[in-house]
Amino acid sequence: MQLRFAAGHRRARVPRRVTVLAVLVAACGSALALPHADAAAADPDLGPNVQIFDPSTPEEEIQSAVDGVFKDQEKAQFGDARKALLFKPGSYDVDANIGFYTQIVGLGLSPDDTDIKGAVHAEADWFDGNATQNFWRSAENLAVTPTGGADRWAVSQAAPYRRMHLKGDLALDDGGWSSGGLLADTKVDGQVNSGSQQQWLSRNTEWGGWSGSNWNMVFVGAENAPAGDFPKPPYTRVDKTPVAREKPFLYVDDAGEYKVFVPDVRKDSQGTSWSGGAPKGSSLPLSDFFIAKPGASAEQMNTALAVGKHLLVTPGVYHLDRTLKITEPDTVVLGLGLATLIPDNGVTAVSVADVDGVKLAGLLIDAGTKSSPSLMEVGPQDSSAGHADDPTSLHDVFFRVGGAGPGKADKSLVVNSSHVIGDHTWIWRADHGEGVGWNTNTAANGLTVNGDDVTMYGLFVEHYQKHQTVWNGERGRTYFYQNEMPYDPPDQGSWMNGGTQGYAAYKVGDHVKDHEAWGLGSYCFFNVNRDVAAEHAFEVPDTPGVRFHDMVTVSLGGAGTIHHVINTTGGPSDANNNVADLVSYPQ
Incomplete structure (x- = not known):
């Protein structure tokens, strides 16, 4: 993704376990040793690239650490560094700007257990407001009370905004081109504005309202999905998510022990898995990992x-x-x-x-x-x-x-x-x-x-x-x-x-x-x-x-031709007619 042109319940089963610790240690060495019982509440060793924050940590120390990661990762599109910022349940005053290969995560069982009062955002300043290369980052399992009432997640591919509760408005662009993206299992109390986003999927979401469209905006299991039908505006609505499982996540229980929560499969669902109460699923102790x-x-x-x-x-x-x-x-x-x-x-x-x-x-x-x-x-x-x-x-x-x-x-x-x-x-x-x-x-x-x-x-x-x-x-x-x-x-x-x-x-x-x-959207840009x-x-x-329902083809800047949308039907997309839509096939 280099150049863009914007136009207008079953419980999870635990696998069998070998109970003889000596077998594990002999096979893999001390790296497989289980933690001692008296250390259950201690932070585990998650390697050199994970930072774990506690509400008792001084705010300036947290802000300095978060700023340091962003400074290293803002422009590191193909760098080798990988970072995770983990926040234990509690409240924090922090402005977290998220760069490449950085994951910011709350460690509560619910997003509302960890409240960031400030911002958790992705910007495209490094690329003059063009967010089409804002890849490989994520924000997960946090509540955010944004300073000024609004936050920004200006991203393209591989940058999920997942299991979040934003207590304000959310913008999905930074003024320039953008080509994302995903909101999943997320609640936005205010308005979502997609801005220049060329396409976007919102799955199992809740919000005050949605504005914006471009080529292909899809809403699956979304409460309060916007009105209008493809292609004007290019909205595709599927009222309920037929079958899905939310992503497993690391969390800290009330005793301070680290576990991984594995959500149950949900069928015919709408809205988030957590806003109506505790999510359904099972927990695995970190000693099983x-x-x-x-x-x-x-x-x-x-x-x-x-x-x-x-x-x-x-x-x-x-x-x-x-x-x-x-x-x-x-x-x-x-x-x-x-x-x-x-x-x-x-x-x-x-x-x-x-x-x-x-x-x-x-x-x-x-x-x-x-x-x-x-x-x-x-x-x-x-x-x-x-x-x-x-x-x-x-x-x-x-x-x-x-x-x-x-x-x-x-x-x-x-x-x-x-x-x-x-x-x-x-x-x-x-x-x-x-x-x-x-x-x-x-x-x-x-x-x-x-x-x-x-x-x-x-x-x-x-x-x-x-x-x-x-x-x-x-x-x-x-x-x-x-x-x-x-x-x-x-x-x-x-x-x-x-x-x-x-x-x-x-x-x-x-x-x-x-x-x-x-x-579905398919674009061509034959620049060679x-x-x-x-x-x-x-x-x-x-x-x-x-x-097939709600398809679009686009010739980006007229660089090349897609003769038909599907089989011999629809189109073309070319230098004379950049965008071609087709509502259904067979028609």
Whole structure:
């Protein structure tokens, strides 16, 4: 994402545990040792890149620490530092400006347990008000009483504002272009103004009101969603969220013990999971987790996973010489501070067995220099089990090929298991940064779904060299899709799907009988060769059970052409007609 043009209940089961501590210690060394009982209320060692704040800490000390992190991270788009700022329950007077690879988190069971009186905001000052590159940061599980009554979260992709309670108004831009984004499980007492945001997903939200629109604004399970229908204004409303699980999170209980809360699956939900009372779910003690700190190896993490441990991956960049293998049902892998996994030697970074209830959250998977067949595989190719009662879920899991340096991967995310829930993913072949070029950061497909009954919320897939998304499973559902086609085909001949110009941004397999999607946008900006064209953005079989709602294609600045929106219907988007809308298919 380089250049933008703005236009106008089942309880989670705990995996089996090995009770002989000696086995763990022998396998992984002292890093797996459990804390002593008399230290239960002490802060755990979460590595060098986590700062934990207590209400008794002097305000000037907290402000200095927060300012220091922002100073280092404001412009560090492709830097190596990863940071997490954790606030224990209580009240704080602090202005927290959040930069790259920084996560600010409240440690209460409810967002209202931790109240920031000041600001928790993201600005685009470093880029002259242009927020289109404000990636890789998050604000989670906090109440904010903003100074002056309003706060700002001016971001684009991979920057969730999740499980927040803002006691005022919220602006989603900084005066320039912006291209986000996600509000999830969040309450805003005042007004949300989307400003220049080109697209946005609001899932399970509550607010006083919403204003603003551009190309594709989607509201799923949102109380008080704005009135109006696509394309004028471009609002897509789905009254209830069919099936979702909120992201697991770290918290401190009343006894001062650190735990991870794992929310239950909710069906047909509207509004937040917490504003009506305590959320439903289960708590896991931190002693059930292997705490990975910078320098931890894939062997150590795999040994812990094999004996039934969960993983808490603290902020850092972790090189993997082998695949992390998740084989136990209900395993939680929770990353803090945009914890980043880089597969070396062409391995797949993470594989998940075809088991119930795995939760993967808060991770950035960054391709290595030797091409991997995939960066993450959820279920092996022969997956056949059903997981409707206890689905696997991915929350704020992001993928990157290039940008921080040369990277290669044939596919980024492959989902073979059934009933998987995707809760906000950005799957990105880099269009700027280091190691970027048509023959440099090579990557064919972003997302491939082979499992049945898979549901995706907030699916962002950009710049891959063939089909961006390939969906082969039955009864797939997507709620919000954002895509940019590759910027850099050198010529039309280099980007042909047989005799068809270009590759679809979202392809449903020819054999699929049942698939439905709401609120989809695909944009082109062929800045290397403006004569390049794509035949269509969405390619689907013509069958009554495959239904698409509220689609838009855009030629950004007229740089290239998308002839049709879906199959041979709708469009074009080109230099003469930048934006093309289509309300439904079949029509």
